[in-house]
Amino acid sequence: MHQNFKMVATTLFGLEEVLANELKQLGAQKVETxxxxxxxxxxxxxxxxxNMSLRTAIRILKPIKSFRVFDEDDLYEKLQKINWEQFMNADSTFSIGAVVNSKSFTSNSHYISLKSKDAIADYFRHKYHRRPNVDLKHPDIKIHVHIQKGGCSVSLDSSGDSLHKRGYRSATNIAPINEVLAAGLVLLSGYNGNGNFIDPMCGSGTILIEAAMIACNIPANINRNEFAFEKWDDYDEDLFFKIQDVLLKKITNPHFKIMGFDKAPSAVRKAKENVENANLSDFIGVHHVNFFNSVKEVFGKTTIVFNPPYGERLNIDVEEFYGKIGDTLKHHYPDTTAWLITSDFEALKHVGLRTSKRIALKNADLNCKFVKYEIYEGSRKEKKALQ
Known part of the structure; x- marks a missing residue:
């Protein structure tokens, strides 16, 4: 039996509960947000x-040491007290990622990374007269230093490259949505392959691909080339492939339609290319369609999730554009649940539909709302009368 230990999965603001839920479903113990x-x-x-399965995790850290820390010199001293031979040697290459959220540290994350790097390199130089080299691209070991108020947590990064880099996206449009956020939107919408799915402004297809992977139960990072833990001394290749096989056996075929539209031919081309890279061409249809001229052609329960233009992205007449979103949904998409994310809160007033849910999220540095509209067959009043 392998020993249980504590891990920390990082995510984007607003997706903590979604990630906690994913972890519980995978079988994690003592889950805390x-x-x-x-x-x-x-x-x-x-x-x-x-690492293979989580859709809304950015990286998975394995904490190795926690301590109180007062300033940069104190951090240097305490890092030197860790027995680094447990994790690496003087011939290893390493890199440091740091996050600092503390008033007693005037320096930025970059400086803390450098200070931590010096502490570890000096530890080996003093003991062995040789120092390990830094390799930012492909280190043997990736170390994460997180300073929060007066506490410091030192972890090994088991993921390596951020887990949003799924390995399927080669073509992107002006402002591609991060894969972790895209998966988070689909999961927050409640979609799990239990109906049709449409992204009516699909851009390079990220939301569509994440939705199809959820519908087919395909592990999020099955297309990735490598994880950082593969370079660890205790890496168990047999165990890794055994787990991968079990996950692959759970993949299913959805019985519903997953469709994307975009009015730009270039976006349609990019989306198709990315869908093909993800081996999902059998499940996703991408069409050159202007959503505002479209009607719902699929029968039955349908979820719409989209990321319309906002912020710095595209020059649009906001009032007209968001007004058309509302009109198209209301008149041409009966029996759908529509969700959209935007950082333009004023624009939402022009949709002209009542939201039934609003969730605060961040897209890169933009504060966003993810809002839900219930579009009934006929009007809401008739729906109520029938109940």
Missing amino acids: GVRSVSFFGDKGFMYKA
Whole structure:
């Protein structure tokens, strides 16, 4: 039996509960949400499974040491007290990522990274007269230093490259949505392959691909080339492939339509290319259609999730554009649940439909709302009368 240990999965603001839910469904123990993070317990095999499966995690950290820290010199001293031979040697390459959220540290994250790097390099230089080299691209070991108020947590990063880099996206449009956020939107909408799915402004297809992976139960990071834990001394390749096989056997075929529209031919081309890279061409249809001229052609329960233009992205007449979104949904998309994300809160007033849910999220640095509209067959009043 492998030993259980604590891990921390980081995520985007507003997706903490979604990630906690994913972890519970995967079988994590003692799941607790934090700010942009969720802590949990599991064994080595679970760490592999979490990296392959989680849709809303950015990275999975394995904490190795926590301590109180007062300033930069104190951090240097305390990092030197860690027994680094457990994790690396003087011939290893390493890199440091740091996050600082503390008033007693005037320096920025970059400086804390450099200070931490010096502490570890000096530890080996003093003991062995050789120092490990830094490699930012492909380090043998990636270390994460997180300073929150007066506490410091030092972790090994088991993921390596951010987990949003799924490995399927080669073509992007002006402002592609991050894959983790796209998966979060689909999961927040409640969609799980239980009906039709439409992204009516699909851009390079990220939301569509994440929706299809959810509908087919395909692990989020099955297309990735490597994870950081594969370079660890205790990496168990047999266990990794065993877990991968179990996950692959759980993939299913959805019985509903998953469709994307875009009015730009270039976006349609990019989306098709990315869908093909993700091996999902059998499940996703991408069409050159202007949503505002479209009507709902699929029968039955349908979920719409989209990321219309806002912020710096495209020059549009906001009032007219968002007004058309509302009109198209109301008149041409009966029996659908529509969700859209925007940072333009004024624009939402022009949709002309009542939201039944609003969720605060962030898209990069933009504060956003993810809003839900219920579009009934006939009017809401008739619906009420029938109940």
